[in-house]
Amino acid sequence: MSAASTILAALVCIPIGGLISFRSFRGKRFLLNMIQTLYSVPTVCVGLFVYLMISRSGPLGAMGWAFTPTAMVLGQAILITPIMIGMTVSALSGVDKTIKDTTLSLGSSQAQAIWAIIKESRFAMGAGLILGFGRAISEVGTAMILGGNIAGYTRVLTTAIALESTQGNFATALALGIILLCVALVMAVTVNIVQQRR
Amino acid sequence: MSLVELVDLQQRHGSRTTLRNVSLSIEEGEILAIIGPTGSGKTTLLRLIDQLDKPASGKVLFDEREVIPRLRTQVRRKIGMVLQKPVVFDASVYDNVAYPLRVRKYDKKAIPEKVNTMLQTVGLDGYRKRNARTLSGGETQKVALARALVTDPQMLLLDEPTANLDPASLNTFEELVLRFNREKGMAIVIATHEMAQGQRLAHRIGVMMEGELIQVGQPADIFYAPSDIRVARFVGVENILRGCIASNEGGLAEIETNGHSLEAVTDHRRGEEVHLCIRPEEVTVSLQPASSSARNTFRGEVKLMALSGPVARVEIDCGLTLVALITRRSAEELGIKVGQQVHASFKATAIHVISRG
DSSP states (O other), X not given: OHHHHHHHHHHHHHHHHXXXXXXXXXXXXXXXXXXXXXXXXXXXXXXXXXXXXXXXXXXXXXXXXXXXXXXXXXHHHHHHHHHHHHHHHHHHHTSOTHHHHHHHHTTOOHHHHXXXXXXXXXXXXXXXXXXXXXXXXXXXXXXXXXXXXXXXXXXXXXXXXXXXXHTTOHXXXXXXXXXXXXXXXXXXXXXXXXHHHO | OEEEEEEEXXXXXXXXXXXXXXXXXXXXXXXXXXXXXXXXXXXXXXXXHTTSSOOSEEEEEEXXXXXXXXXXXXXXXXXXXXXXXXXXXXXXXXXXXXXXXHHTTOOTTTHHHHHHHHHXXXXXXXGTTSBGGGSOHHHHHHHHHHHHHTTOOSEEEEESTTTTOOHHHHHHHHHHHHHHHHHHOOEEEEEESOHHHHHHHOSEEEEEETXXXXXXXXXXXXXXXXXXXXXXXXXXXXXXXXXXXXXXXXXXXXXXXXXXEEXXXXXXXXXXXXXXXXXXXXXXXXXXXXXXXXXXXXXXXXXXXXXXXXXEEEEEESSSEEEEEEEHHHHHHHXXXXXXXXXXXXXXXXXXXXXXX
């Protein structure tokens, strides 16, 4: 689920980050400040916002997304969007400015040039992905409000940990925590392997 | 036939005009050097030719067709360029050189052979698998050159290509450039602040100053008949005197300068205000008055002498200051030192006269 929201967020954020990074426009600095501020938006706030959108009486109520995994993916994707955009911008700005001129002078089209720059920034991009995934998989607020912690349907590791803790099953809660970290480890290792192979 | 035609190009960076009314045609198969001090607009000009930037006004024609936005990538693919500070991709040397072929969707099977041949040509065949980021400055330059040449472009643009090469690599580099020009008829434009390099390689030289292309011509014209004293100064004319033509009889003029009288071969008429350019290597220094054909001889005192490698630069005060460039050996043989009285002489043909309008 967190992977789905990371992928969803990445699909939206990398192009947006690219646009922000390659274009210069008025208020760019202000926009980046806003984006960076939103890194620390509380998860419950995002949950609440999305909940208001998709609840029966909300503008998207007709979709019937409340308390479904779809809602959770959507919520988490929105939650990590600022981080992913911010990381994309800083990853791309870390690439030598002359790389774009170089690729263009070597005959690439605009699209090929942007792809080459993204490839050059793959390590920083990977870090952004891991960070986004980390925030998505470890958060409770959004998942709880949007999913409702329904067993076998919208119960995820974090909401399960919260539930087990309140019931006093600390051992189970801790074990679930360790499982969560293992998932994160697998993700980090995978991203690193993919980066090194290129 | 001209391959590239620049028509009245202007460029601006912010409020600063970096290129002013540049019109120039570059012929197929020629080597053109653009020389000028740092910041004179050489890079700006190359970037416009390579379609990396759009001009503020004016147009660029490639193969007699105006380059409109739709054609920019297509034109760029016929031109190879090595940027002033080349950057290589964080990938192997092989992948770096294969990149231009891949973006042009070359036949995948043909790529390895082309890349390997090119790596051999520039002397990098042992480096195929090395990450290009781990190379030295000179090696990086070679990768950049290989990458620009691998597609057999019709035109090659080199921006200060030898700034970080040692003398041996410099020779190889220049030989390579000449070879590609000769064998493939590739037009080559080199931007350099090193005028000697322009002289060694180029068929034609263009001199840029403050965003303007001041003079374009054969190397000999640029060095011996500069059209402007800014050009003269840049190409190493150290003696520039102000004068007035006192008389001119059949092309041999008498020119008054600072109370001295000089003879020069020129068409300028009597009464014209002029600048006189005398290259320092045209001035000979002797202890006795010269008995040679030199028509202009002055006695003076050595004010300064500086050795630089195999040559000596001597400043002589003869009422007007003359700078002479002589070999170190002759300076030693004459025993020249500061304070000594010497004779400085030069021929009437050694003076290039520019009108002071």
